[in-house]
Amino acid sequence: MKIRQLSLRNKLVGSAVICLLIPLIVVYLVTNYLTRDLILDKAISTAEDTLKVSKSDVNRVFDQMLEISNFVLMNNEIRQMLLVDPSKLGSAENRADTIISSSRLSRFLDDLVLPNKDFYVTILGENNYIYTSYSYSDYNPVQLYEQNWFSELDNIPNFSTYWLGQQNIYYNKSDLNSSNWVTIGRPIKTTAANPIGYVVVTVNERIIHPYLTQSSDQDTFLLDDDGVVVSHVDSTKIGEKMSWWKEDESSKTIEIDGAKYIYVAQDLDSNNWRIVSLISLSSAVAKNKHILFVSFAVQVLFSLVFFVLLTLLISRFTKPIANLIRFVKKIGRGQLDLRSGISGQNEVAHLAGTIDYMLDQIQSMIEQITVEQTKKRKAELEMLQAQINPHFMFNLLNSIRLNILIQGDKESAELIGSLSSLLRMTFNRDNEFIPLEEEVDTVSHYVRLMNFRHANQVRFEVKFASEQCGDARVPRFMIQPLIENAIIHGFEQFDGEIFIDANIRENNGSELLQIFVRDNGIGMTEDKLNGLQAKLDDYEESGDLEKKGFSGIGVKNVVQRLRLIYGDQLHVDIQSEHNVGTEITLEFPLEIRE
Template identity: 30%
Template sequence: MNSGFKRAGTRIWLLFADASMKKKLIVVFLFLITLPLTLTSFISYQNYSRSMQENTETYVLGTTSELLDKLDNYIMDIKRISALPLFMEEMQAKLTQPGRSFDKLRTVELSILSINNIKQDTTSVYIIDNYDELYYNLKTDGVRNDIRDNIPYFRQLAKEADGLPVLLPVQEVEYSSGSKDYVFSVVREIRDAASITPIGIIVFDTSVNVMAKTVNELDAITKGKSMILDQQNHIVYDSDRSYITQNNERWPFLNRLQGKQGSFEVDWEGEPYICTYMTSDKTEWKMVSLIPMKEVTAKAKLNRNVTILATLAITGFALLVSIVISHFLTKPLSKMSKIMKQVQAGNLNVRLHVRYADEVGLLGKHFNQMVGRIEELIGEVTDSRLLKKEAEMRALQSQINPHFIYNTLETIRMMAELNDDEQVAAMTYNLGQMLRYSLTRGNETGTVQSELEHLEHYLYLQNMRFNDKFALKMDVPPELLRTPMLKLVLQPIVENSIYHGYEKYGGSGEIGVSAYQLGTDIFFILSDDGVGMSKELVDKLNDRFDKIIYEQGTGRGIGLQNVNERIKLHYGKEYGLRVESHFGKGTKVIMKIRSSS
């Protein structure tokens, strides 16, 4: 499974990586804008919903407390009213009398009437004396049919309470008129004021309709349903009046009503609700409120929908802005890509028009510089090839006549040996070796040893010509002798020294050749003790060597310049010749080449 996710992630990344820069910028802009906005909206919705839920629970619990206090006060008023017979001496005197006389009936019922008028909502008040005589005042259509059957039960409850009022659970009663109602009752003993002995009981029946106003007020606030439970968790009253007197078996969540108050989420009749409850300290009745979750989160959902619309609007605007911005950002890159294709096709005359000094503009500037540099390098390579061809042509031209002469000299040498003229034969031999070395085609390079041998042949002929005026002193390490090097570079330098340092002035001297290796570079130092050169001429020669300036015509430095050009063409621009000289103190030519050519 992890590998599947990994492959999917890789494919998505490749799709993104292969996309154009414009598409990447649009995706990045949308991601950076919509992700924080979406997360912020989600967190805001969650916090707002939670806050609304908490505030609703707090408010409903506060309202429930107020309504429960009203109900408690109503019941406490009935309990207090139930103590009034203790202060009605005339009624107490009549209740102690046996029988049911007219005078007794009138006195007791007038007392009941006065008691019943204290609370307008009281349904009925019943008084039963110790002789089971029943007296009452009703605000219903008739007497409850089970009143006499319940007298023993009422007496037992009143007796166990020892003079205190007893609150009974809700009961369904039927009246003599045939109508039915649900009532809760308060029962209390009536005691003689003098002897404190029981002389009867008083029963208050109150319709649960007195709770309708309280429950309706709560329902109007919560937009849900409410119910009141007694001490045994029997339903005293509910919003629909459908479950009065039923126990909590129908709704298991009522078993969670622990403690004085609280709230929790519950699923009731297929809908999510918040259940809040509060328990009365006086009656131990519980007022329960079921608040529909949809009502609690209605404003939060409205806020969420507005946020979603705002998010979509901002996302659309961000998409438009990102398209515009990415277009302007990638337009120079697109132009550069097209120009690069033209350069790739060989058109080096194109340039990118740079308008701004940002990173793209800087890139365009460097691109233009790069194309210009490529043009320069191509020009330099072309010039180098032309120079090389020209140098080869000059070398070829210089080899045509010596080649003819070489064959002729071989004939002369053979004739000199036949005539026993060893000196002529030696001169002819050395000249022939020189010509053979220089005329070898197809290979530009020889070895250090072959180059030194060629130099020795040349000096032998010069000494034969000038009566041994020149001495050759060589100091080359043996390990360098087999090193490959460009041919015909030492002899022109020595020839230049003989011609300009000695021959013009008829002098003689010593020519030195030394070499050493430094890293991958080899340095040859060719020195003479001739007349030397002025500083101006030295500077001019070195400047020519650095810039590869070739001047047509004759004059000092032409041979050296040709050697310098060949070295640079073969080894690179950092190699070549360098002249050191002082007038009257000789000349030193330093040649730098690479050891592995």
């Protein structure tokens, strides 16, 4: 599937979008990070202010309970009444005075308690004196002695208070939902710290929980010093110990069931209980992030306006470029007679003018090339005519050879045939690569002519490992210079033997052609062999190239030519021993003629 390249205009618009979005995102993230603690502190401060109001209301309820109990503790008449033993009153007159005093005290207590109808007061004396602000039909106060906590009142100091939450001993028949109570108990002791009675004040929990702030994202609890719920809007949670409760307030946030909450607590003044508020962190932060969001929205709005203006300007600035691109595409389709027609003093106009000038130059060059091509065809015709002379010479040599052959001089006819083949191979420069068997045939003609020239007998033997070796394509005149070097330098123009072997070997899945050229001439000393090897390893061309013999191509030139063709795939090895002979090995990739 071909992917369409973006135009310059689209790239510029895309770059503008990126340049706008990146600063916006960075500013938002940095601002959010820097203001995170500030927003959290603000949310905590707001929650603490709200919780202080709840604390004040709850303290007022508990203070009323303490005021009632304090009045009982500090009232001398009540103390005297508690100290009276009815069995020791003696006369009827004393008993009547005691009853009158008790009635007067009861009326006084009723006047004190009745305005606080939400509070239930019980006074128990050691001498069976009992006062209650409620009916015995609702609850028999004597049962207080049976409560497991009541015995603790004897162990606390005078004027101390025992606080008890989630007390459910009272049952108000007129109010079936009055099952949860908050109770305080205080001992009434003499100066010798001997208990003479007790005062118990109880308030319905329903009076307290309206003061506990409750909303969809905030939950407020009244907890005792063990973390047990004393008051809550949801009555089912009263008496339940909160697993997240903690005495240490160093951390302002806690995690409950995977959700994070702001934890704010206020200690009550009258006891060790605590009002705790849990506020959803996400909702609290979201409210305080409103200003940040508005600021970010304004930035986005201005960025959009800027982007629209920038897009219009980019469209205007890139319009000449788009026209120039369309113009260049038409030129690419061959419409070289067109001109851009773009004018102005900007860079695009200058570029368009340069292209128009280049088209004028190209038009002129095309006309010049047309003239030169006409001259070239004329020169090629003349060259073709000049080739008639070599063909005439080859035909003439063949005619002479036939004439000598008719006269019975077979040896001279063969020499003239070899000379004709060798000259034809020399003049023919059309084919750079020829089959190996054709190269070897050329070498055989050369050896026959050299034997005739120097009146010696150089024996020439060829051996191919397979038919593929003969069909292998090799560079022209690759072997002939090696044979020429062997005859002139190896045999010093005397008799000798030359062997050419070829085979094919595999290496890493590819086929390589190996050619061995071996003679039994005088060979080379080790110094000469090293010198020749150094020349072959020298890739730089020198002015003193070997140009000896018929071909004018030395051994070094052959190797350099093969390296130009095969590169690192060429392997050359020369082995020589003085008075024994020389062997040259050539190895390169195999190519078979079609």
